[in-house]
């Protein structure tokens with residue numbers, strides 16, 4: 001069997017452009033380069049089968065290759081049918097990674113891809129949004145017992161895994177990468193902040209300055225999305241349900257109000273809550289003609305498509321990746337990337353330097369969970385790994401920092 005025959009990709013002939021993309025991100029991911037070297041020497045994953053489910057673009061591809069360099073046999077599926085890049089998938093298949101993904105997969109095809117990475121019979125997992133965990137626990141309980149452990153990438157996945165752990169059904173240990181400081185402080189905030197506007201601008205080719213942007217959800221991602229919108233010259237309104245985060249947004253200088261009040265004011269709406277139907281029919285009915293709706297949360301359920309479809313008298317593509325919903329009174333609402341996360345389904349995702357930190361956590365977390373005896377359940381990434389990743393980041397920038405003297409350490413630890 002050739003490498004390409006072990007994979008399901010759109011067109012294996014696309015691999016040169018995928019290789020080029022991987023080479024570009026590799027040049028900007030010094031932490032992963034360092035880990036690739038270490039793993040190649042130490043072979044922490046020798047003989048182990050690892051299945052990954054992540055947005056399949058160049059940065060993820062490089063992570064897969066780093067894990068492969070550590071001795072693993074790797075299978076990968078995309079974590080969203082619109083974020084898979086076919087040339088990158090082809091490049092991975094050529095490099096001997098079992099790749100099951102293509103852009104625009106139907107729901108059935110997408111599920112087949114996820115099942116294929118599980119048919120690979122992995123001992124270790126890298127999951128995103130807990131899709132693999134859900135299939136394992138719902139349909140394959142016997143296989144779930146054979147998983148030695150893994151890492152989960154995002155907030156939504158951690159919420160789902162925590163629910164499983166609380167019910168006492170999670171069969172294997174998972175490290176929550178998103179809960180590491182070096183993940184959510186940088187990836188969710190600065191990564192989502194920048195890449196949402198990158199995806200938005202390249203898809204719409206419209207200006208942000210002078211517009212009113214409504215950010216629904218002021219969590220780690222929402223803080224970044226709001227800050228960068230302001231930096232681009234927008235007036236920003238924040239909608240929240242958590243009073244503490246609403247106070248935080250107000251003290252940052254944003255207007256804070258309920259969605260129904262913000263609806264007639266906004267030109268652009270970005271949801272980033274991890275929740276369902278946070279923009280719903282009543283709000284849509286109040287929006288201006290031409291309002292643009294995008295989602296940056298993990299699943300495509302944040303903007304209620306059933307409500308939008310129910311209100312629309314016609315739907316057509318206004319531009320690639322933008323659907324125009326015409327309402328009865330003639331108003332038009334635009335939805336980007338079918339409501340899937342705008343930075344990945346309408347862009348290239350987070351910048352490489354940001355994902356370098358996140359994926360360093362993934363690589364070190366996977367080694368940690370597969371070489372130590374963690375009990376089944378959801379665990380934090382150990383603090384020393386978080387600190388190691390921050391130190392690697394600083395070293396890669398040539399930044400040195402001060403150290404506490406013995407006297408200062410003793411002073412900080414004493415109470416007198």
Ligand SMILES: NC(=O)c1ccc[n+]([C@@H]2O[C@H](COP(=O)([O-])OP(=O)(O)OC[C@H]3O[C@@H](n4cnc5c(N)ncnc54)[C@H](O)[C@@H]3O)[C@@H](O)[C@H]2O)c1
Pocket residue numbers: 154155156157184187188192216217218219220221222239240241242245272273274275278296297298299341342343344350
């Ligand atoms: N697009 C990306 O690249 C990317 C990156 C990281 C995380 N994510 C995803 O983005 C989502 C948010 O992640 P986060 O780390 O910011 O989570 P978070 O938990 O820090 O923040 C979510 C916020 O949304 C608020 N919220 C929930 N329901 C709401 C509602 N109905 N109206 C208004 N506010 C509401 C919560 O109170 C909370 O403050 C998750 O789905 C996560 O998986 C996406």
